[in-house]
Amino acid sequence: MAYGPVESGTVCPATGMDTGLPPDPSHGVFEQITAVADAVLYEGYLLYPYRRSSAKNRVRWQFGVLFPRQWVEADGPVVPGVSGSADSWYQRTECLLRVLRPGASVRVRLRHLHTQHKQVEEAGPDGGHRPVASLRTGDGTVHLTFDEAVPRETEIVAQLDDLLRGESTVPVEAAAGEDIEPLPGRAGRVVRRREEVRASVTLTAERLADDVFRLRVRTANAVDGLEPRAPRDEALRRALIATHTLIGGEGVEFVSLIDPPADLADQARACRNEFTFPVLADEPPVGPVVLSAPIILPDHPQVAPESPGDLHDAAEIDEILTLRTMLLTDEEKREARATDPRAAAILDRVDTMPPEIFARLHGAVRSLTPVPTAPVPESMVSVPAVPAATTSAAAVPESTASATAAPAATHSVTAPSAPANVLSTTPATAPSPPVAAAQAPGPAPHTDPAAQFPVTTTPAPAPPFAASEAVAASASERPVWWQEGADDGLSPTTETVVVDGMPVGGGSRVRLRPRRSADAQDMFLAGRTAEVAAVFHDVDGSVHLAVTLDDDPASELHTWYGRFLYFRPDELEPLEPATSRDEPSKPAPAAASARHTTTDSETHRSGGR
Numbered sequence: 001m002a003y004g005p006v007e008s009g010t011v012c013p014a015t016g017m018d019t020g021l022p023p024d025p026s027h028g029v030f031e032q033i034t035a036v037a038d039a040v041l042y043e044g045y046l047l048y049p050y051r052r053s054s055a056k057n058r059v060r061w062q063f064g065v066l067f068p069r070q071w072v073e074a075d076g077p078v079v080p081g082v083s084g085s086a087d088s089w090y091q092r093t094e095c096l097l098r099v100l101r102p103g104a105s106v107r108v109r110l111r112h113l114h115t116q117h118k119q120v121e122e123a124g125p126d127g128g129h130r131p132v133a134s135l136r137t138g139d140g141t142v143h144l145t146f147d148e149a150v151p152r153e154t155e156i157v158a159q160l161d162d163l164l165r166g167e168s169t170v171p172v173e174a175a176a177g178e179d180i181e182p183l184p185g186r187a188g189r190v191v192r193r194r195e196e197v198r199a200s201v202t203l204t205a206e207r208l209a210d211d212v213f214r215l216r217v218r219t220a221n222a223v224d225g226l227e228p229r230a231p232r233d234e235a236l237r238r239a240l241i242a243t244h245t246l247i248g249g250e251g252v253e254f255v256s257l258i259d260p261p262a263d264l265a266d267q268a269r270a271c272r273n274e275f276t277f278p279v280l281a282d283e284p285p286v287g288p289v290v291l292s293a294p295i296i297l298p299d300h301p302q303v304a305p306e307s308p309g310d311l312h313d314a315a316e317i318d319e320i321l322t323l324r325t326m327l328l329t330d331e332e333k334r335e336a337r338a339t340d341p342r343a344a345a346i347l348d349r350v351d352t353m354p355p356e357i358f359a360r361l362h363g364a365v366r367s368l369t370p371v372p373t374a375p376v377p378e379s380m381v382s383v384p385a386v387p388a389a390t391t392s393a394a395a396v397p398e399s400t401a402s403a404t405a406a407p408a409a410t411h412s413v414t415a416p417s418a419p420a421n422v423l424s425t426t427p428a429t430a431p432s433p434p435v436a437a438a439q440a441p442g443p444a445p446h447t448d449p450a451a452q453f454p455v456t457t458t459p460a461p462a463p464p465f466a467a468s469e470a471v472a473a474s475a476s477e478r479p480v481w482w483q484e485g486a487d488d489g490l491s492p493t494t495e496t497v498v499v500d501g502m503p504v505g506g507g508s509r510v511r512l513r514p515r516r517s518a519d520a521q522d523m524f525l526a527g528r529t530a531e532v533a534a535v536f537h538d539v540d541g542s543v544h545l546a547v548t549l550d551d552d553p554a555s556e557l558h559t560w561y562g563r564f565l566y567f568r569p570d571e572l573e574p575l576e577p578a579t580s581r582d583e584p585s586k587p588a589p590a591a592a593s594a595r596h597t598t599t600d601s602e603t604h605r606s607g608g609r
Contacts, residue, residue, distance in 0.1 A: 064294030084294020
């Protein structure tokens with residue numbers, strides 16, 4: 001086994017150590033996914049408006065923070081879970097791999113931030129220095145006291161056979177240090193100080209079948225001596241921040257835990273991941289690299305080619321953040337530049353962005369689907385499929401040019417066919433299928449959603465025969481989504497879609513049955529009951545149903561401001577209405593006979609969360 005720090009993308013093995021292993025192709029893939037890994041590393045590092053005085057930049061470091069154990073457990077043990085935003089002292093990753101040939105090895109790269117305190121000191125008349133919150137030098141530049149962070153990496157290479165014989169623990173250390181930068185005109189200096197951070201990485205392998213293994217990577221903060229009641233800022237200086245792991249290897253192939261093959265579904269479900277979650281990080285279909293991150297991602301996340309740089313804010317859209325940053329006042333920009341070099345880089349990029357680069361942030365067409373020409377039955381009105389469009393380099397916009405189109409998501413890191421800038425797991429609204437973060441890469445084969453799930457509209461009162469003829473005629477003559485009048489006659493709250501022979505619409509009770517190729521969060525929703533709020537049409541002709549969970553105490557609030565979960569019709573099982581909220585609902589008769597059994601591992605894209 002060999003290990004050592006990684007600097008500027010180059011592996012620096014420990015002195016005098018030779019791995020004795022052939023070149024590992026995953027090492028090169030590590031570099032190829034650096035953009036996604038860096039988005040994880042700097043998520044929330046500094047938020048718009050990028051000023052020190054902003055309230056949101058006074059409480060920082062929210063993801064993947066591994067504190068000293070005595071500090072984080074001062075009030076009791078941590079509660080394990082996949083959420084990387086919870087304070088912890090360790091991370092545990094378990095993933096599955098197949099061995100392709102004898103002599104297989106694994107490569108683990110631990111990445112995190114190491115905080116350093118930037119203290120501005122003013123020069124005194126006696127030659128000494130005193131700490132100050134800010135200092136303006138003779139050239140007009142303002143310098144602010146603030147906390148920065150330094151990226152750290154450690155790489156470990158181990159033979160799989162060695163790990164089968166017993167676990168191996170490798171120490172990780174980020175040394176204490178101090179850097180002094182004199183300011184112009186002898187006005188003072190900037191002192192950057194770092195505390196020592198120590199941790200350990202433990203690797204274990206377990207054979208599950210002849211060629212199938214479970215690999216466990218456990219990273220733990222090993223700092224001791226910190227006062228349990230010390231302030232959080234002090235504890236952060238001894239913590240690993242934005243901790244995540246890249247896992248690769250030679251002679252191995254990793255298995256998706258989100259969408260495992262049928263023969264490994266049980267083994268995938270048995271993997272325990274705590275304060276992190278692993279996804280396949282390279283190009284499909286083979287997965288020689290896993291990214292285990294404190295932010296839940298889909299398999300094969302990528303950064304959109306339209307995105308010119310990281311804005312450190314996964315919950316926002318590139319175009320919106322860029323526009324807002326352009327509108328900062330000169331004084332606000334001066335403060336942002338003085339706050340942190342990364343903030344200054346964002347301002348420089350925004351202020352000098354060419355018009356053609358900015359225009360790319362507004363939209364991108366990822367795929368085109370043909371318009372169906374099949375006749376529309378008079379009893380059912382379907383919306384024809386049209387070219388599917390995305391509308392932001394970072395995410396979908398706030399609307400899709402149609403009042404009845406499914407609301408857009410604020411996803412930023414997506415599967416290869418959906419563009420994004422930075423990472424997000426909490427969209428405000430639902431995306432249309434072509435841009436969902438969990439969409440499988442490449443163009444999907446076209447099927448006519450209207451033919452699979454007929455949609456019934458509720459037209460204005462009219463004579464019975466005239467009404468059906470008018471609705472059918474209006475559907476066949478309806479303008480495409482970008483033309484005026486495309487929304488006429490559509491009402492999300494009154495329309496229904498036929499699911500398993502049952503009409504389902506606003507107020508219907510359903511059971512959630514997420515299918516394959518979804519994000520990891522679908523596993524927690526499988527089997528839960530919900531109420532349908534509305535039926536939405538996407539611009540490509542597909543249909544999504546907005547639902548709220550029955551057991552969500554905030555469901556009424558979500559309904560009030562329109563925050564829903566979105567599912568396709570084939571992901572829902574109609575239920576008979578319950579006489580009370582505590583009484584379990586039964587499958588509707590038609591659904592009971594048509595519905596096949598679905599396990600919680602059979603997840604599928606559900607339009608984003």
